[in-house]
Amino acid sequence: MIFLTVGTVFPFDRLVRAIDIATGNGLIEEEVFAQIGTTSFQPTHLRYVDFLDKYTFDQYFKKSTFLISHAGIGTIATALDFAKPLLVMPRMRCFNEHVNDHQIATARRFEKDGYLLAAYNVEEIPAKIEQLKSFVPRRRQTQAEEVAERISVFLNELCELRK
Amino acid sequence: MTKGRQKLRICVAGSAGGHINQLLRLSSGWRGHNTFFVTTKKVVQEKLQQYGKVYIVGECNRQRPFMCIIVLLRCIRIIFKEHPDVVISTGAAPGVMLCFISKILGGKIVWIDSIANVERLSLSGRLVRPFADLFLTQWSTVANEYSKVEFVGVVI
Numbered sequence: 001m002i003f004l005t006v007g008t009v010f011p012f013d014r015l016v017r018a019i020d021i022a023t024g025n026g027l028i029e030e031e032v033f034a035q036i037g038t039t040s041f042q043p044t045h046l047r048y049v050d051f052l053d054k055y056t057f058d059q060y061f062k063k064s065t066f067l068i069s070h071a072g073i074g075t076i077a078t079a080l081d082f083a084k085p086l087l088v089m090p091r092m093r094c095f096n097e098h099v100n101d102h103q104i105a106t107a108r109r110f111e112k113d114g115y116l117l118a119a120y121n122v123e124e125i126p127a128k129i130e131q132l133k134s135f136v137p138r139r140r141q142t143q144a145e146e147v148a149e150r151i152s153v154f155l156n157e158l159c160e161l162r163k
Numbered sequence: 164m165t166k167g168r169q170k171l172r173i174c175v176a177g178s179a180g181g182h183i184n185q186l187l188r189l190s191s192g193w194r195g196h197n198t199f200f201v202t203t204k205k206v207v208q209e210k211l212q213q214y215g216k217v218y219i220v221g222e223c224n225r226q227r228p229f230m231c232i233i234v235l236l237r238c239i240r241i242i243f244k245e246h247p248d249v250v251i252s253t254g255a256a257p258g259v260m261l262c263f264i265s266k267i268l269g270g271k272i273v274w275i276d277s278i279a280n281v282e283r284l285s286l287s288g289r290l291v292r293p294f295a296d297l298f299l300t301q302w303s304t305v306a307n308e309y310s311k312v313e314f315v316g317v318v319i
Contacts (some may be wrong), residue, residue, distance in 0.1 A: 007179065007180055008206065009174055051206060052206075053206055055210070057185055057206075072180055072279075073277060073278055073279040075181075075187070076181075077184055077185070099225050102281075102285075127223075142316070143316020143317055144188040144189060144319070146316045146319045147189055147317075148188075148189040151251065152192045153295070158249065162169060162231070
């Protein structure tokens with residue numbers, strides 16, 4: 001199963017339509033399930049819902065063989081956690097898909113380091129879907145513990161000051 | 164936190180999606196303190212409830228100015244009711260509002276700029292930076308460009 005998710009805040013008709021077409025014309029042979037959020041386009045070749053609760057969302061995430069999504073950091077991080085092959089297409093401001101174009105920079109950065117595949121427009125999607133079938137994402141090391149420790153130190157200093 | 168230490172009242176604020184995701188990975192940082200959460204959508208409420216009280220303020224951004232006023236009023240209410248000692252946030256707009264309102268009432272601000280901003284600080288981050296008491300970015304290159312901005316590592 002391929003899980004397509006485009007977040008919950010802004011619509012992302014371009015990506016949902018492109019994946020619906022790819023499913024319809026047989027480029028994607030696997031079953032696709034989508035969380036389309038506020039997207040107004042209604043897919044005809046794939047199963048979809050508007051919103052999933054976090055628990056069900058995670059279940060689909062874990063069950064999927066591949067993921068396709070916007071270049072939202074939440075989805076990217078979760079994909080890296082579960083070591084899932086991910087194809088992203090960044091949202092663009094000119095299509096009213098976000099307040100700015102930061103997703104393009106995010107996609108470039110993570111793509112360059114081998115964490116995901118990125119399509120920067122609808123035309124690139126078919127080739128990227130082919131690549132996705134054999135893509136193995138690089139494992140990511142994080143320093144969440146160290147950052148949490150820095151916050152903990154700050155809070156403890158604050159407590160000391162208040163004594 | 165060791166026993167007997169004073170507990171802080173902490174507001175952990177992040178919009179649904181990547182913002183709250185990054186915050187949850189840092190929860191050991193405020194373990195032992197008295198926390199409550201503010202987020203923007205009900206979808207994450209269930210997950211957060213296990214850690215403390217959750218307020219849902221709704222989504223707002225530059226494209227929805229009217230909703231911003233409603234969210235602002237909700238944020239003011241929360242801060243006046245809860246009086247947090249510290250607001251810890253990754254953004255976006257509601258996080259900024261909570262930081263500002265709390266600061267006016269004498270609270271401290273801990274800001275962790277979202278990793279989604281790879282080239283410079285987020286707009287939210289740039290607004291909060293002059294008032295932040297601890298400001299962390301997840302890109303070393305970004306930290307070098309601003310004063311008072313620390314890089315410790317990446318959260319996700």
